[in-house]
Amino acid sequence: MEKWFVTMKKADFQKISERYHISPIVARLIRNREIVSEKEIDFYLNGTIADLYDGMLMKDMDKAVEILSEKIKAKEAIRVIGDYDIDGVNATYILKEGLTGLGADVDTDIPDRVKDGYGLNRMLLDRALEEGIDTIITCDNGIAAKEEIEYGKKRGLTILVTDHHEVPYVELGGEREYLLPPADAVVDPHRPDCPYPFKGLCGAAVAYKLIEALYNVMARDAEDVDYLMENVAISTVGDVMDLIGENRIFVKQGLEMLKRTKNEGLKALIACTGVPVEHLSAYHIGFILGPCINASGRLDTAKRALALLEAKTHREAVILAEDLKALNDSRKEMTERGVEQAVAQIEESELKNDKVLVVYLPDCHESIAGIIAGRIKERYYRPTFVLTKAEEGVKGSGRSIESYNMFEEMCKCRSLFTKFGGHKLAAGVSLKEEDVETFRKTINELADLSEEDLLMKVSIDMRLPFPYVTESLIEELKLLEPFGKGNTKPLFAEKELRVIHPRILGKNQNVLKCVLEDMQGNRIDAVYFGEVKACLRRMQEKARLSVTYYPSINEFRGKKTKQITIVNYQ
Structure with missing residues (x-):
């Protein structure tokens, strides 16, 4: 279940808009990100290495x-x-x-x-x-x-x-x-x-x-x-x-440097993963390049990723980059299997009633426990630990939700662990195999989580009717980049939409395309990447839908059209 709410932060958006030469919509989006004082707004929009x-x-x-x-x-x-x-x-x-x-x-x-x-x-x-x-x-x-x-x-x-x-x-x-x-x-x-x-x-x-x-x-x-x-x-x-803060500057500047990097290893990795170098964004680091660098430490030795960064020749860099990409591909397959096993274990046992999920997958490669924990956390919206059999005892990783400080909760039962560390949203842990069930029971007894805490919160920036989705607004939203944790992509919403001609496309049948029409007859192209079959069923059952979305420009054969990416629907 999801709980949608619109972020209603107050400010003089017209004044901010005039002072910083931005639209009132973008002024509102900046205020929603808790950027309030003139100094903070200036740093957010214009911060540099200096x-x-x-x-x-x-x-x-x-x-x-x-x-x-x-x-x-x-x-x-x-x-x-x-x-x-x-x-x-x-x-x-x-x-x-x-x-x-x-x-x-x-x-x-x-x-x-x-x-x-x-x-x-x-x-x-x-x-x-x-x-x-x-x-x-x-x-x-x-x-x-x-x-x-x-x-x-x-x-x-x-x-x-x-x-x-x-x-x-x-x-x-x-x-x-x-x-x-x-x-x-x-x-x-x-x-x-x-x-x-x-x-x-x-x-x-x-x-x-x-x-x-x-x-x-x-x-x-x-x-x-x-x-x-x-x-x-x-x-x-x-x-x-x-x-x-500083991270925004590091990532903004670093992305520009990466586009023209002299590092042979990074150039080779960008090329072999097919990342469009001119449009390189935080997304490409988070979901394409980063997982390849991480894969060597997960399935082999991280020294291979370090060797990639240190590669002196183009030939050496290409060989190392292709190795890392292949490792990451096999890591993806192992992750899918692990997620399926974890879901089966939860659904077929009393685990599904727990507020904190502790899943023990003895045969899972310990290096992907954290990724699986993250996927399970997203699916059930509960703090999740995935434990695996290690050379000595049991090792695992945890991923948490916003209302649960994982590290502090673990400190309360530290005597159960042979080793642990982490922070609010992620942790690593080692313990004896015989203590796994005790850990599961104890961490749940300690958990002070309400039903409200366990509802996935969807924070909407504002309702944005389709006529406001213009090319100039879409261009202006780039001022807010780079997007990621702590500076999420703006999320807009519109309700009472009629769905026209929904269909599933793509060689993996993983894209849903349709046209959405509002009550005034304004139409816009839309795409959805998610559980597409479930979404299609809902669209066929319901006369009208509400959606959250992010707008973009779709370029196809030289023709530009506005489209929105549906993020949530109900």
């Missing part, structure tokens, strides 16, 4: 930069230890590229998802010690590795943490005690004592800020590393960060 904050504002950034500049001058061996997902791989690449440019003796290591698990572990530290490494920098991990860092420090390693995850804590007498790792420097905007104004950076953005600060301190031109902003953009979208 508006980014100074990385030195981050707690411990001065320490990290001082230590690194000394290590570089002393030619000490530095190792970057990243994570195996899109953010970790790009953050690793940024640190390695940046440090290499400063003449550092630097190499990288990325844990194996299955053998090593997430984050810093003793095996990685022992390997570094055996190979004569002096300094370790973590990226996109490290904030939760208190014991491992203690172990490394005792053995004489210098350890710097750069991360963007929440700091683990314990509740003592109603007070939170944060468990910061004992590293030589801990750079993470989520530290409670970090004054950095924008908390929503991804791991690659934190790594980029460190490199930028290091270049400034070592009297090198920080603009030399501007090109790494394209990697920050890939990570920001791929790691599903909110596209607000």
